[in-house]
Amino acid sequence: MRTQVAIVGSGPSGLLLGQLLATIGVETVILERSSREHVLGRVRAGVLEQGTVDLLSEAGAATRLNAEGLQHSGISLAFDGRLHRIDLTMLTGGKHVTVYGQTEVTHDLMDKREAAGLATVYEAANVALHDFDGETPFVTYDKDGVSHRIDCNFIAGCDGYHGVSRKSVPERSIKTFERQYPFGWLGVLAEVPPADHELVYANHERGFALCSMRSTHRSRYYVQCPLDDHVEAWSDDRFWDELRRRLPPQTAAAVTVGPSFEKSIAPLRSFVAEPMRFGRLFLVGDAAHIVPPTGAKGLNLAASDVRYLFAGLREFYRDKSQVGLDAYSGKALARVWKAVRFSWWMTMMLHRFPETGEFGQRIQEAELDYLVHSKAASTALAENYVGLPY
Structure with a gap:
């Protein structure tokens, strides 16, 4: 089989890149190691920057959004x-x-791709990337006991932190930066109306809490918890009680309790791999960087990577120019590091660390007080939260 761009990973970044390339007539094949149902079962972020919404519109996948x-x-x-x-x-x-x-973003992009008859291979086993440092890269995989090969011009590694794309790069050619945070987020999803019409980020002596939502009838709540905690130790009643303890009285009173249908603990970390291009292989999204969810940047950073890569590929296929592709890593990383900084800052300001103590808590309180009473400080937060320019 031959295609122009082989995309590894059918998460939002891989699907979005494939759909954008389809709008300019560039052929793609997406390889996904999991089943379609597993991909759609992942519960992830839900706050989109306008730039992400605009890209989904450009891809023709924003009707339901x-x-x-x-x-x-x-x-x-x-x-x-x-x-x-x-x-x-x-x-x-x-x-x-x-x-x-x-x-929902993933679902919309999947439906769009399937309606267009574009190729996606689910449950592709033993995916391997070859010769991406030369002129003739190719990807191999197994499906139903049969080995397959896809020859291509470029490979887009959109397969996440644990995927094969970044692992295929020789260690001498890549540098990684990482910060592990000493706590996790215990999150629940419940079919209950949200406590507030907007997101609420809480700093409390018992730990961080977040009131979020997926719709007007589905709420997503989080509380900071130890890394060695276990979901089984948290009944719904215990979770709702702890959440309300960390919120102001009027917000706590507005929390509607109900049975959770998803409950999990996620560790927090910051991670960046440099560069994001290796010959004809391009790392995209979580394959190259992870940020703590405090700043709502994970999905949006993946979308900005897609924007830069799509622009470079469009320039290559339309104008036979590699200028955009050569600039991809530098442009993407410049925006990535700003988002990493913002997510780190929000995490440091809102959570309780082992070393926080009474002094640290007073420093956090002073910073928060300054933030909400200074227009300049509030503007800096707002500019980063809605998304910095591309």
Whole structure:
């Protein structure tokens, strides 16, 4: 088999890149190690920057998003027993974010790809990348006991942190940067209305909490917990009680409790791999970088990677120029590191670390107080939250 771009991974970044390339007539094949059902079962982020929404529109996959997505013009920081609202729209000259679950984004892109009859191979085993440092790269995989080969011009590694793409790069050719955080997020999904019409980020002496949502009837809540904690130790009643303890009284009173249908603990880390291009292999999204979810940047960073790579591939196929592809890694990493910084800063400001102590807590409280009372500081947060320019 031959295609122009082989895409490894059918998460949002791989599907979005494939759909954008289809709009300009570039052929792709997507290889996915898991089943379609498994991919759609992943519960992930749901806050989209306008740039991400625009890319989905350009790909022709934003119909349901435009109908069902919730536009948010602000967020609230909860501390000292009160809510302090950051008006994103006012501080950024009219920008906002859109709440729409990553699972729904994936579903929309999958449906679009299938309707167009574009090739996706699910449950592809033993995927291997070959000769991407030369002019004739190819990808091999096994399906139903039969070995296959795909020859291509380029390979896009959109297969996440644990995928084969980054692991295929020789260690001498890549440098990684990592920060592990000493806690996790215990999260639940429940079919209950959200406690607030916008996201609430809470700093509390018992630990961080977040009130989020996927829709007007589906809520996503998180509490900071030890890394060695176990989901089995958290009944729904225990979770709701702990969440409400960490929220201001008026927000806690607005929490509607109900049975959770998903509950998990996720560790937090910052991770960046440099560079993001190796010959004709390009790393995209979580294959190259991970950020703690505090800043709502993971999916949006993947989308910005796709934007830069799509622009480079379009220039290559239309104009026979490699200038955009040569610039891909530098442009993507410049934006990545700014998002890594923002996510790190939000995490440091809102969580309890082992070394926080009373002094550290007072420093956090002072920083939060300055943040909500300084227009300059609030603007810096708002600009980063809605998404920095590409």
